[in-house]
Amino acid sequence: MAWPIFWHRFKDEWMQKWKVVRSVIDWTIALYLVIPFSIMVPFFYRDWWNETESYWATGIPIWILLSILGIMTLGGNIRTYVLEADLLFLIEKKERFVPMKRLGFMVTMGQSLMSLVLPGALALPIFLNIYNERPFTLAVIFILLFSLKWSVLLIKKYIAGKWKKGIYILLMLAAFVLITTGRDSPLLAAMASLILFIILVVYFFKGVKGTADFQNEVEIEQSERNQYVNLVYSLSSQIEKEKGGNRGRPFILFRNSRRIFKERTAENGILELSLKAFLRNGIYLRTYIQMISITSAGILFLPLLLKWLLFGGILIFMTFWVQTIFKKLTSNRFFEVAPFDKEAEYAAANRFGKWLGTPVLIWTGTITICSTIWSVYF
Template identity: 25%
Template sequence: MNTMMENQAGYDTPSPRRLLQRRLARHWKEQWGIIRTAADWTVFLYLIIPGALLGGRYYYGFWNEPLPKWTMLLPYALLPALLALLMQGGILLLLHEGDLLFLRQRKEWLRTVIRGGIEYSLAVTALKITAGFLILLPFLVRAYGLSGADTGALLALSLCCGTCVKLLAHMVRVQKQGWRRWLWMLLASWLPCGLFIRAAAAWSVHPALLLLAAAGYAVVAAAALRARLRLHGTFLGDVREDFKQRMKIAGLLLRGVIDKPRPTRHKPWIFRKSRPLLRSVTPESRLADASIKAFVRNPGHFKLYLQFTGVGAIAILIVPGMLKWAVCIVLVLLMASWLVSYWKVFSSEEFIALLPFAKERKADAGSRAVPILLLPFSLLCSAAAAIPLYGWWGLAVFIPAGAVIGIMAARVFTAFRLAR
């Protein structure tokens, strides 16, 4: 009721600019209210203030003290990649559901609100990119030797690219759905960010080329803004995306409390025909087969597996020399431990308990399922270690090495942790 009264009062404003100001004020009030539900003034007092002081001390040290040795090992392209992460996200248009009835006939009012929301969102993005750039600035200057002109041109390129990516990605989100959205996002977001990282790394000491690339992004951003203001027939998509942006902070705060509901599917994405994966028809093989399919079909487990695989591969690529193999073995052991824990949870489920399986048979099934799940991770980690060390010979080394490491790690953990 209060929200309806506020909406009705909002449409009584004398001008579109006043309506825009009210919507911005209400948005800030909503976001602050969401934050206050999770943190009060004591949290700000005891966490944020000491954290800011500690961060300021570290930042001062980065400028005036010797840089940590690990900063010399980082590739320069990693810093533009961090800036590219800050360019992601949506645009808040400050539209409400009631606008479909009250503002659709007032084209100028609707245009003013949309333009104001876009300008506000782009300003917030520019502030985020600038803040991230300032944090990375001591590393750019002291570790990589960039001059004032180089850093200024890189900042200009980052701001123009961020504006371009925001607008292009927003137009895809409000017009496309399903797999078409992800396909168009490759062109709207990932491709511009990839070109930005490439240009920033290749022309780091050529400010004129960086400014030329920034001008190109600015031209595309201007064309995208003009197309967005002329876009028609996307009101429902605009409102849907606006709701997602308004609830983003609430979603972050509730991520660890409430599970995200999953859509009901009549058929899974993977293993749609449910054919057996293992040739053997023994009960142990059937149970191992079911556990593998359940793992891959579970979005939470499969996503965590892919995330750990990506982070592990990057960690192996970063460390120097023969430490790559040591890190590879440690990561495979960690993954094997997690997969054995998954198997123990799976084998203790109620529907599994109904089956007449003894402990020995369950342990045998786990001993077959865990190595199969572990093998892709082990092979990828082995490739990340072998190929940088041995070049072309690494292509012949990583498969047998990864298989041996994975099988041995799986046998060790299944032998000690699965009850027989």
């Protein structure tokens, strides 16, 4: 019987995730954050329904909303609940191995539907109050959104290579946005439903029997089981998440390591080393870009007052974040061999903040001003 094996692994995974949640949310966080937030959510959602125009401008094209919905469905993987040890025994027992993977498929179906609840609940007032969409249109969009979700899951499972996966996923997302322009067609809804049904049936009866991608399934399961642990690890400021290994020539920035400043002083030297180290560090650079991108999106879609609050907030946060990054960079053991005086460090820190903070100020400030003008006059 496959059920006892599946149930044991399913329960063990969620027990592990629950332990992680309990380790993060203690009684103080639950009392002062989780419980008040849970009480306020219904009131916020009611206001979201009654005052939708205050949160979503009427001039925003509908394809932007559809794109956001599509992006929110790109996560997840097809679950199989296989372990590396199954290669020794269970993989040969088809009468147990295949039904267990089918149970994992059913769990994935349920999780896929549940993952659409929050985006759907948030988008529903916008569709009805801003764009005046009909219930049938919303049903078609939901079917297409579910089809997009499973298309992405299948791409992640069967397409090799990160770049190739990314290209296919972007193409599917673009196709979803384009196809939804004809979302009022009953024929479109019927075709999408039929194609999705055929794909799911074929995978349920044929796809789960394959073992060629067993190692990939094991890696996916390990990633899913440790999802919460990895999230806590990535958000922890106490753990340095540096990648090891030998460094070759940089792919894009400073491939020949030329000088940035002609004048060779201690201040310029510290600043140049810090800038190059920052731009070559994938984690720091990715975080920097993500903060700017998320802030820009928030400024575009939030009400007028919140736009300026967010603009001021990102400037304050960026100031402290850049200072923290500079301290980490200058605490490298290299500077124990090549020490520098504190005055040069202080001057370099100020200039380092200007180099990284000025683009944020210009970019987010421009977006804030333009979106404010759009909100007031259009």
